[in-house]
Amino acid sequence: MTLLSKTVLGLIAAITSLFMFNKPPAPTQADLAPRYTSVYVANEAPVVPVSVAPTTTVKTALKGCEAVSEMATYVGWDQSQIPKLLAVSWRESRCRADAFNPADTVGQSYGNLQINDFWCLPSKYYKQGYLQAYGLLDTCTDLFNLETNLRSGLAIYRYSNGWRAWGN
Numbered sequence: 001m002t003l004l005s006k007t008v009l010g011l012i013a014a015i016t017s018l019f020m021f022n023k024p025p026a027p028t029q030a031d032l033a034p035r036y037t038s039v040y041v042a043n044e045a046p047v048v049p050v051s052v053a054p055t056t057t058v059k060t061a062l063k064g065c066e067a068v069s070e071m072a073t074y075v076g077w078d079q080s081q082i083p084k085l086l087a088v089s090w091r092e093s094r095c096r097a098d099a100f101n102p103a104d105t106v107g108q109s110y111g112n113l114q115i116n117d118f119w120c121l122p123s124k125y126y127k128q129g130y131l132q133a134y135g136l137l138d139t140c141t142d143l144f145n146l147e148t149n150l151r152s153g154l155a156i157y158r159y160s161n162g163w164r165a166w167g168n
Contacts, residue, residue: 064094064095064096065086065089065090065095067095067097067146068085068086068089068095068112068146068150069082069085069086071146071147071150072085072150074147075147075150075151075154076151076154077150077154081157084163085153088113088163088166089112089113092109092112092113092114092166093111093112093113093114095112096112097111097112097144097145097146097149098111098144099111099112099114100144101114104116106118107121108140110140110141110143110144110149111143111144111145111146111148111149112146112149112150113149113150113152113153113166115131115143115149115152115153115156117140119131119152119156120132120137120139120140120142120143120152121140130155130159131152131155134155136148136151136152136155137152
């Protein structure tokens with residue numbers, strides 16, 4: 001090590017130690033003053049009964065594009081992309097989670113977004129497959145699950161910087 005290097009390192013260590021070894025400021029009176037008059041502040045407030053009519057909402061199982069929209073919001077798709085997502089899902093599978101194309105251009109496609117098995121088969125870059133490497137699924141047939149399909153679609157969307165994987 002040259003003399004210049006040693007000098008620079010010593011100077012950096014000296015400056016760093018100035019900041020590391022300074023004592024923190026002493027507490028002020030405001031810091032030491034009690035914040036609450038009692039430890040039971042929450043229990044001292046009067047309880048005011050509220051009469052609310054019980055409501056029961058029974059939501060029927062959603063199907064088709066409504067289910068895709070709800071699940072897409074749940075898994076984290078941006079709200080601005082939901083209309084395009086629904087259009088792609090309708091074009092690819094008529095919003096059916098069980099859609100399967102055994103003779104796609106590259107291989108087989110699964111689920112409502114018709115995700116090609118290119119994304120879930122081993123490659124030279126991903127030993128198990130791209131989607132398996134990110135823990136999104138175990139096998140390509142997991143893409144028949146709507147949630148798994150939309151999570152995987154979101155990962156592909158982000159990887160592709162948009163809808164390029166779907167030809168848009």
